[in-house]
Amino acid sequence: NAGVTQTPKFRILKIGQSMTLQCTQDMNHNYMYWYRQDPGMGLKLIYYSVGAGITDKGEVPNGYNVSRSTTEDFPLRLELAAPSQTSVYFCASKRGGNTEAFFGQGTRLTVV
Amino acid sequence: GQQLNQSPQSMFIQEGEDVSMNCTSSSIFNTWLWYKQDPGEGPVLLIALYKAGELTSNGRLTAQFGITRKDSFLNISASIPSDVGIYFCAGRSTGNQFYFGTGTSLTVIP
Numbered sequence: 001n002a003g004v005t006q007t008p009k010f011r012i013l014k015i016g017q018s019m020t021l022q023c024t025q026d027m028n029h030n031y032m033y034w035y036r037q038d039p040g041m042g043l044k045l046i047y048y049s050v051g052a053g054i055t056d057k058g059e060v061p062n063g064y065n066v067s068r069s070t071t072e073d074f075p076l077r078l079e080l081a082a083p084s085q086t087s088v089y090f091c092a093s094k095r096g097g098n099t100e101a102f103f104g105q106g107t108r109l110t111v112v
Numbered sequence: 113g114q115q116l117n118q119s120p121q122s123m124f125i126q127e128g129e130d131v132s133m134n135c136t137s138s139s140i141f142n143t144w145l146w147y148k149q150d151p152g153e154g155p156v157l158l159i160a161l162y163k164a165g166e167l168t169s170n171g172r173l174t175a176q177f178g179i180t181r182k183d184s185f186l187n188i189s190a191s192i193p194s195d196v197g198i199y200f201c202a203g204r205s206t207g208n209q210f211y212f213g214t215g216t217s218l219t220v221i222p
Contacts, residue, residue: 004154031208042116042200042212043155050208058209090154100145101202101210103154 002026006091006104013081013111021076021107023091030096032074033058034066036087037106043090049074050096081111118201118213125191126221133216134185135201143204144177144184148197149215155200159186191220 007022025032030051035043035058045058049068063085065077074093078085088108094101118135125131135144143162147155159170161177161184168175174187184203188195201213 033210035212040214042118042214043202045209045211048208056208092154100157100160102157103147105154106152 004091004093004102004104006089006107008107009105010108011110013078013109015081015083015111017081018077018079019081019109021078021089021091021109023074023076023104024072025074025091025093025102026072027093027095027102028071029093029102030071031094031101032068033092033094033101034064034074034076035090035092036060036085037090038087046076046089078109083111085109086111116201116203116211116213118216120216121214122217122219124219124221127191127193129191131188131191131195131218132185133199134183135203135213136183137203137211138182139205140181141203141205142181143210144175145202145204145210146173146175146184146186147200147202149200150197158199188218191218193220193222196220 004025033048034046037043044060047066049055088106090106091104092101146158149155159175164181166177172189198215200215202210204210
């Protein structure tokens with residue numbers, strides 16, 4: 001019953017460092033999403049993917065990159081971390097069509 | 113991006129009271145979802161709505177997909193302490209993206 005798994009759960013980065021947030025799902029879902037959630041706010045879409053090899057920008061893609069080489073994995077890459085990227089990051093997946101999305105538990109990232 | 117207006121922003125209610133919150137959009141949506149988020153956790157789906165006018169219940173929760181397809185509401189009856197959390201609406205239009213409201217923070221006072 002793993003569902004959507006995100007690692008790490010917490011991370012502190014220095015300005016200018018890079019890191020990859022990992023997301024994997026075992027439900028064979030086609031669609032995967034990365035959101036960020038700032039304090040007191042809703043979720044903003046960073047990138048999404050409708051299947052392996054296909055990625056698209058969401059509302060707030062600047063400063064991030066993604067790849068989708070397999071159905072299961074959808075890593076999010078920060079190349080040059082900035083304080084504005086301090087946030088909680090959520091990965092989600094859904095089967096496709098008119099179905100609901102399932103979320104991971106989040107990665108809390110602080111850039112100092 | 114799409115703007116979803118969710119209200120109220122926060123609610124403080126007595127245990128046993130009913131709760132109502134709603135979400136409105138400037139655009140038409142084909143899907144409305146309601147999620148609950150506990151501190152330090154990811155959002156968990158409560159109810160999914162796929163048709164205009166649809167009224168769906170999940171235990172003490174009831175949600176409706178507005179006829180205009182631009183709004184949805186969530187009701188919680190007979191609130192209990194474990195209902196505490198942040199409730200988010202989310203909508204999808206014709207694309208593959210879900211847009212989220214800013215959340216309603218619910219506090220239940222025993």
